[in-house]
Amino acid sequence: MSHGYLFLSGPVGSSGVAVPHYRGSRYFLMVLAAMVLGFFLAISSAWADGGTSVPNAVPPKGEHEGKNVEQPIEFPHNIHVDVNKINCMYCHTYARRSKVAGIPPTSKCMGCHLVIATDKPRIKKLTEYWEKKEPPRWKKVHDVPDYVHFTHEKHLKRFVFDNEGMSVDNVSEVCAFCHGEVKKMTVAHKVKPLNMGFCARCHEANKGPFDCWKCHK
Amino acid sequence: MSLDNILTNWSRYRKGAEEGGFHEYEHQWGMVVDLNKCIGCNACSVACYAENNLPVVGEKRCGKNQAMNWLRIERYWDEPDIEPYKAIPTANVDVWIEGNPPAKKTDLKPSMPSSYLPGLLEQGGQSFEERVGFDGTKSEFQDFGASFLPMMCQQCHAATCEPVCPVAATYHTPDGLNAQVYNRCIGSRYCSNNCPYRLRYFNFWSYYEDAWPEPLHMQLNPDLSVRDKGVMEKCTFCVQRIRVAKDMAKMENRKVMDGEFATACVQTCPTGALVFGDMQNPESQVSKLWSYHQVERGKTKQSKQNKELRGYRILEGLNTDPSVLYLERVREV
Incomplete structure (x- = not known):
């Protein structure tokens, strides 16, 4: 996406005048090709970003290629959220009332999976954990440094509960601001940078607080 | 920005x-x-x-x-020379132990065993008692008037x-x-x-x-x-x-x-x-x-x-x- 923006607004792509700087038609063609490519990239990223139905919100911009984190069970977010339409906050229930979103206890998994899909290998693995009375050691994917204060609670209040015209059923689109489209993933991996620039840009666009001590501790 | x-x-x-x-x-x-x-x-x-x-x-x-x-x-x-403090005899530890004055002033030991204070003990080769002077004669501090x-x-x-x-x-x-x-x-x-x-x-x-x-x-x-x-x-x-x-x-x-x-x-x-x-x-x-x-x-x-x-x-x-x-x-x- 960054390429797209560079070419659309940068000094090279914004005007064809920059082209005579390069001598020879080969360079000209290359630049032209890059411009065209950049244009399509920009269009596609604009589609990806603009395709949100969250009112009164400017989604934060930025991308990141996070490593795939190997979890004890390859939890399929896509089956739960995309296929079965389970709300994010059904499992990550602490998000709306505390700093952390929380990982559901195994009992919550077993609430359904005592009866649902018990023959699948992943569920069998889960049942093993349940019978051993041991929680699966889920690994943290989205982590901010220790010097950052972040509350899920207040962000959900701003973008979901106090947001006029926002349906709680669409909460996954608000989650996707920072977590990416988890409903298309199996186990989550980090697709947003979650660095200070990412936070600050969003706070600026959405008129969030801008005091250093609001987030730094 | x-x-x-x-x-x-x-x-x-x-x-x-x-x-x-x-x-x-x-x-x-x-x-x-x-x-x-x-x-x-x-x-x-x-x-x-x-x-x-x-x-x-x-x-x-x-x-x-x-x-x-x-x-x-x-x-x-x-200030030590404020009138009321002059009236009190300096460093008289007996004041603290009303009705039960020690026989000799040197008998009064700090209540904490000095082994608890190894760092203090080593300073200048003096024992805690010597340095702090609980017998009331050597104290580097006034007995009254701390705030x-x-x-x-x-x-x-x-x-x-x-x-x-x-x-x-x-x-x-x-x-x-x-x-x-x-x-x-x-x-x-x-x-x-x-x-x-x-x-x-x-x-x-x-x-x-x-x-x-x-x-x-x-x-x-x-x-x-x-x-x-x-x-x-x-x-x-x-x-x-x-x-x-x-x-x-x-x-x-x-x-x-x-x-x-x-x-x-x-x-x-x-x-x-x-x-x-x-x-x-x-x-x-x-x-x-x-x-x-x-x-x-x-x-x-x-x-x-x-x-x-x-x-x-x-x-x-x-x-x-x-x-x-x-x-x-x-x-x-």
């Missing part, structure tokens, strides 16, 4: 009261310290250590003035530390606090050199390496970071508690109430010598005390009507406009 933000905020908060500099505060956290009630027990200091992840630096570094006590108890001695003054960051409204920071790591928040952003601090130490109260503490070492050996690291407060070497730090008025209180108030769509939370020192003080609150709220205990003692913000000299009132601010003549009001200690003379 961020530089603009810093510069506009800076100039806004640097303006004096006469230029209308203060009007955009959300809160103005302030404190009152009643020195009449302070017994110098150091509980506030201990609470501060526990709350704010302060490392215990050890005796040697402490001797080099590197102790990280954000809240320190300063001890002052009354105590808890000294924490005064959260000045025209703080001298703020304009000298080259990287804007210390700035004024809309809460009326001197913030210290550890990530941004480069350790130039200009701020501590410019602080007239000497209330900024510098991490000369990576104290976290040995200050909390296993399992003690479990006591660290997760609500604020553990500072590394090369970073300046100071009392924050327990900003992590302020943050939680404000967050809770916001979630419940109300204002922060007076007495809803307190800083660690205020919470711990056994005699209630410390009071904390929002001075924007005219109903808060703090603002009532300030107005009762006729101490006003933004002044270098108070024009008190009643000279009997005890309130004063430390070094306010320097135009730092501190947020901590001290109530003078009254002595029977």
Whole structure:
């Protein structure tokens, strides 16, 4: 996406005048090709970003290629959220009332999976954990440094509960601001940078607080 | 963008009261310290250590003035030649043990076995008894007339530390606090050199390496970071508690109430010598005390009507406009 923006607004792509700087038609063609490519990239990223139905919100911009984190069970977010339409906050229930979103206890998994899909290998693995009375050691994917204060609670209040015209059923689109489209993933991996620039840009666009001590501790 | 933000905020908060500099505060956290009630027990200091992840630096570094006590108890001695003290025979330990005077003064030993104090014992090859002189003849201290003054960051409204920071790591928040952003601090130490109260503490070492050996690291407060070497730090008025209180108030769509939370020192003080609150709220205990003692913000000299009132601010003549009001200690003379 960054390429797209560079070419659309940068000094090279914004005007064809920059082209005579390069001598020879080969360079000209290359630049032209890059411009065209950049244009399509920009269009596609604009589609990806603009395709949100969250009112009164400017989604934060930025991308990141996070490593795939190997979890004890390859939890399929896509089956739960995309296929079965389970709300994010059904499992990550602490998000709306505390700093952390929380990982559901195994009992919550077993609430359904005592009866649902018990023959699948992943569920069998889960049942093993349940019978051993041991929680699966889920690994943290989205982590901010220790010097950052972040509350899920207040962000959900701003973008979901106090947001006029926002349906709680669409909460996954608000989650996707920072977590990416988890409903298309199996186990989550980090697709947003979650660095200070990412936070600050969003706070600026959405008129969030801008005091250093609001987030730094 | 961020530089603009810093510069506009800076100039806004640097303006004096006469230029209308203060009007955009959300809160103005302030404190009152009643020195009449302070017994110098150091509980506030201990609470501060526990709350704010302060490392215990050890005796040697402490001797080099590197102790990280954000809240320190300063001890002052009354003049020994005040009349009432002259009347009392100097260093008469019998006074303390009424009706049961020791046969010889040298029989009186410190109640703590000296093996508990190995560091003190080694100093100068003297035993604890020899050095401190519990027989009442060698004491380096007066027996009477000590008074105590808890000294924490005064959260000045025209703080001298703020304009000298080259990287804007210390700035004024809309809460009326001197913030210290550890990530941004480069350790130039200009701020501590410019602080007239000497209330900024510098991490000369990576104290976290040995200050909390296993399992003690479990006591660290997760609500604020553990500072590394090369970073300046100071009392924050327990900003992590302020943050939680404000967050809770916001979630419940109300204002922060007076007495809803307190800083660690205020919470711990056994005699209630410390009071904390929002001075924007005219109903808060703090603002009532300030107005009762006729101490006003933004002044270098108070024009008190009643000279009997005890309130004063430390070094306010320097135009730092501190947020901590001290109530003078009254002595029977």
